[in-house]
Amino acid sequence: MTDAHTAGPFIAAIDQGTTSSRCIVFDKDGRIVSVDQKEHEQIFPKPGWVEHDATEIWTNVQEVVAGAIVKAGITAADVKAIGITNQRETTLMWDKNTGEPVHNALVWQDTRTDALCKELGRNVGQDRFRRETGLPLASYFSGPKVRWLLDNVEGLRERAERGDILFGTMDSWVIWNLTGGPRGGVHVTDVTNASRTLLMNLHEMAWDERILQSLDIPAAVLPEIRSSAEVYGTVQGGVLDGVPVASALGDQQAALFGQTCFAEGEAKSTYGTGTFMLMNTGDKIINSYSGLLTTVGYQIGDKKPVYALEGSIAVTGSLVQWMRDQMGLIKSAAEIETLASSVEDNGGAYFVPAFSGLFAPYWRSDARGVIAGLTRYVTKAHIARAVLEATAWQTREITDAMTKDSGVELTALKVDGGMTSNNLLMQTLSDFLDAPVVRPMVAETTCLGAAYAAGLAVGFWPDTDALRANWRRAAEWTPRMDADKRDSEYKNWLKAVERSMGWLEEEK
Amino acid sequence: MAKNIQSLERAAAMLRLLAGGERRLGLSDIASSLGLAKGTAHGILRTLQAEGFVEQDAPSGRYQLGAELLRLGNSYLDVHELRARALVWTDDLARSSGESVHLGVLHQQGVLIVHHVFRPDDSRQVLEVGAMQPLHSTALGKVLSAYDPVAHSEAVEVTREPFTPRTVTDLEDFESLLDMTRARGWAADVEETWEGVASVAAPIHDRRRMPVGAVAVTGAVERVCPDGELRPELVAAVRDCARAVSRDLGANRF
Numbered sequence: 001m002t003d004a005h006t007a008g009p010f011i012a013a014i015d016q017g018t019t020s021s022r023c024i025v026f027d028k029d030g031r032i033v034s035v036d037q038k039e040h041e042q043i044f045p046k047p048g049w050v051e052h053d054a055t056e057i058w059t060n061v062q063e064v065v066a067g068a069i070v071k072a073g074i075t076a077a078d079v080k081a082i083g084i085t086n087q088r089e090t091t092l093m094w095d096k097n098t099g100e101p102v103h104n105a106l107v108w109q110d111t112r113t114d115a116l117c118k119e120l121g122r123n124v125g126q127d128r129f130r131r132e133t134g135l136p137l138a139s140y141f142s143g144p145k146v147r148w149l150l151d152n153v154e155g156l157r158e159r160a161e162r163g164d165i166l167f168g169t170m171d172s173w174v175i176w177n178l179t180g181g182p183r184g185g186v187h188v189t190d191v192t193n194a195s196r197t198l199l200m201n202l203h204e205m206a207w208d209e210r211i212l213q214s215l216d217i218p219a220a221v222l223p224e225i226r227s228s229a230e231v232y233g234t235v236q237g238g239v240l241d242g243v244p245v246a247s248a249l250g251d252q253q254a255a256l257f258g259q260t261c262f263a264e265g266e267a268k269s270t271y272g273t274g275t276f277m278l279m280n281t282g283d284k285i286i287n288s289y290s291g292l293l294t295t296v297g298y299q300i301g302d303k304k305p306v307y308a309l310e311g312s313i314a315v316t317g318s319l320v321q322w323m324r325d326q327m328g329l330i331k332s333a334a335e336i337e338t339l340a341s342s343v344e345d346n347g348g349a350y351f352v353p354a355f356s357g358l359f360a361p362y363w364r365s366d367a368r369g370v371i372a373g374l375t376r377y378v379t380k381a382h383i384a385r386a387v388l389e390a391t392a393w394q395t396r397e398i399t400d401a402m403t404k405d406s407g408v409e410l411t412a413l414k415v416d417g418g419m420t421s422n423n424l425l426m427q428t429l430s431d432f433l434d435a436p437v438v439r440p441m442v443a444e445t446t447c448l449g450a451a452y453a454a455g456l457a458v459g460f461w462p463d464t465d466a467l468r469a470n471w472r473r474a475a476e477w478t479p480r481m482d483a484d485k486r487d488s489e490y491k492n493w494l495k496a497v498e499r500s501m502g503w504l505e506e507e508k
Numbered sequence: 509m510a511k512n513i514q515s516l517e518r519a520a521a522m523l524r525l526l527a528g529g530e531r532r533l534g535l536s537d538i539a540s541s542l543g544l545a546k547g548t549a550h551g552i553l554r555t556l557q558a559e560g561f562v563e564q565d566a567p568s569g570r571y572q573l574g575a576e577l578l579r580l581g582n583s584y585l586d587v588h589e590l591r592a593r594a595l596v597w598t599d600d601l602a603r604s605s606g607e608s609v610h611l612g613v614l615h616q617q618g619v620l621i622v623h624h625v626f627r628p629d630d631s632r633q634v635l636e637v638g639a640m641q642p643l644h645s646t647a648l649g650k651v652l653s654a655y656d657p658v659a660h661s662e663a664v665e666v667t668r669e670p671f672t673p674r675t676v677t678d679l680e681d682f683e684s685l686l687d688m689t690r691a692r693g694w695a696a697d698v699e700e701t702w703e704g705v706a707s708v709a710a711p712i713h714d715r716r717r718m719p720v721g722a723v724a725v726t727g728a729v730e731r732v733c734p735d736g737e738l739r740p741e742l743v744a745a746v747r748d749c750a751r752a753v754s755r756d757l758g759a760n761r762f
Contacts, residue, residue, distance in 0.1 A: 029603075031600070031603055031604075032600070332586065332589055333592075334586055334588035334589040334591070334592045335586050335588065335589070336588075337588040338586050338587070338588055418592075420595075421588075421591055421592040421595045422588070423588075423591070423623075423637050441599045441602065441603055441625070441628060442599065442603075443595065443596060443599065472602075472603065472626075472628040473626050473628075473630070473633075474599055474602065474625045474626055474628075475624065475625065475626060475635055476626070476633070476635065477635060
């Protein structure tokens with residue numbers, strides 16, 4: 001038995017997320033030693049606009065780092081490295097002389113660049129930069145947000161062209177501040193974060209000059225693109241003074257890393273408000289014809305980058321919240337399982353939660369949610385079951401698309417996130433995928449991934465095999481549904497999906 | 509018919525009064541509505557307040573129904589809520605002990621397994637969520653029987669089947685086992701249900717200190733109980749885990 005409070009040394013990880021910043025200290029076995037967390041304000045200046053105060057975030061990051069170190073009862077000398085993981089795509093520009101942001105950060109969910117993206121698509125449309133970047137032209141990604149700031153913050157373009165302004169996603173902001181800020185802070189980003197800007201060429205792992213020109217973004221503002229696991233610099237000041245800053249990974253890529261999906265064909269799915277599934281595609285850049293994103297999975301030091309396919313589901317956990325808050329059918333999210341377990345099946349009902357359209361693999365913005373197959377027999381318990389099945393079927397659609405694009409069959413799905421505590425959902429997932437579903441012992445895979453990458457960079461862990469050896473299976477669900485039943489249910493689901501489409505009239 | 513207890517009747521009348529019409533009432537309104545002396549009414553209100561059935565609004569001094577009444581109405585803890593709260597702590601228990609972890613609640617005449625964390629070696633294991641275990645011989649069952657009166661009466665009434673030569677089936681012996689469980693705060697099962705298997709369990713309490721479930725570490729008797737002695741650090745780890753889950757459910761430190 002290893003002692004609950006193992007002796008050092010340790011690795012710290014910062015997770016600068018959408019709603020909060022966290023710091024977790026891990027020991028050599030990958031076990032959590034301490035956690036500290038602080039939420040920050042969500043700023044909504046207009047419908048569809050979402051901003052964060054980057055100064056507040058940096059203050060919170062410093063506090064949670066200090067908090068986690070104090071709770072662990074350790075000092076900087078015990079910490080071999082610190083790693084960063086972050087909300088992806090959220091965009092910030094700041095003055096490199098003062099360290100002051102020129103505007104609030106534009107959060108990934110912010111849709112103010114919708115019109116700009118349409119305009120940038122010109123006659124080609126969404127896919128204008130897909131071959132270079134792996135991404136569609138959509139408002140999530142950083143590039144259009146940078147352009148918006150340059151166009152809308154007075155005098156910013158001139159200052160940027162003079163070389164006084166820096167752009168970065170939250171990894172860059174945190175690393176620049178950790179390593180000294182205006183006094184010598186390093187201005188870098190990692191390949192995974194850079195792959196979400198719409199500005200990086202996936203084939204060359206470098207900023208794409210043609211796209212920069214198209215978006216009219218001066219190269220002077222851009223951070224240097226580095227690997228996900230290397231020492232970028234050392235912490236200047238604060239409780240971790242002198243500790244190497246040694247990794248950066250976008251949150252979903254960090255979870256892929258934390259789940260030790262190091263081999264081609266290995267995939268993880270994170271079940272939260274929405275769901276993000278990533279599959280390791282090795283050294284292959286797979287162009288998706290099924291509406292998936294092509295992205296960088298990770299790059300360790302000077303090794304070759306590893307690519308990934310990504311599929312996201314907009315509404316999963318949030319559908320359960322909707323059942324609780326809007327419908328009032330349950331009192332807590334966990335109760336959905338109680339209600340759903342009170343019946344044997346869905347009673348013929350199918351729930352397609354296309355609340356803001358259908359995402360991958362359909363990409364139909366004219367779709368809206370439907371509950372299909374209703375009869376007088378259907379009760380709220382059947383609807384609860386249909387709610388859980390919706391998450392499982394949507395996962396199935398993404399895995400089918402991944403198999404189609406990559407030619408790799410999914411052997412097992414590694415899951416994490418809050419919804420993994422729902423036993424019925426996990427069993428249903430396994431039944432619908434016809435593959436084992438596996439939950440690892442450490443739920444905090446995002447922070448763990450950043451810690452792992454930082455630990456590799458400083459030799460705390462020798463190689464990825466050592467990390468794999470740390471991975472522990474906490475639970476595994478295996479398929480119990482017979483093939484005929486699965487096929488006929490899937491057919492019904494697809495029929496229901498069809499009925500959700502075309503609800504909105506053509507946009508004028 | 510025996511005479512009813514007057515103060516209870518008065519308390520019931522007060523609760524009905526507060527539940528109807530106006531939500532908040534002052535002491536004199538309550539006393540005059542029920543035809544009581546102010547002192548008598550105050551005494552009853554104070555008792556109801558201490559039990560949480562009535563609350564006093566600080567600025568106005570008026571009385572209203574307390575939150576405890578709501579809790580009485582939907583008192584049972586959803587087992588899936590219990591699992592969600594226990595997830596992190598049970599993972600950590602499995603990790604630190606190197607053994608499998610189970611979370612059980614009383615269901616009919618046995619223990620229903622609502623959560624199971626695999627032993628952290630890479631061996632093939634099957635998820636046991638939904639399985640039933642006996643009340644009288646398992647560590648989980650003994651903890652539930654010791655702390656939950658409903659579980660206790662089930663365990664007493666059921667036929668206590670001898671699964672192994674070590675199973676305790678005699679009622680008096682069983683009761684003294686439960687006494688010991690309550691005294692030390694945990695229970696063990698050393699080959700009393702399955703040959704070669706030993707486990708240690710501790711109770712999980714909710715915010716009202718009601719026993720809502722139990723958590724157990726289970727493994728090969730040679731590892732859990734070397735030389736016939738339960739490993740004290742294992743007992744401590746199980747109790748720490750149970751306390752952590754209880755705290756998450758709102759129970760005070762104990």
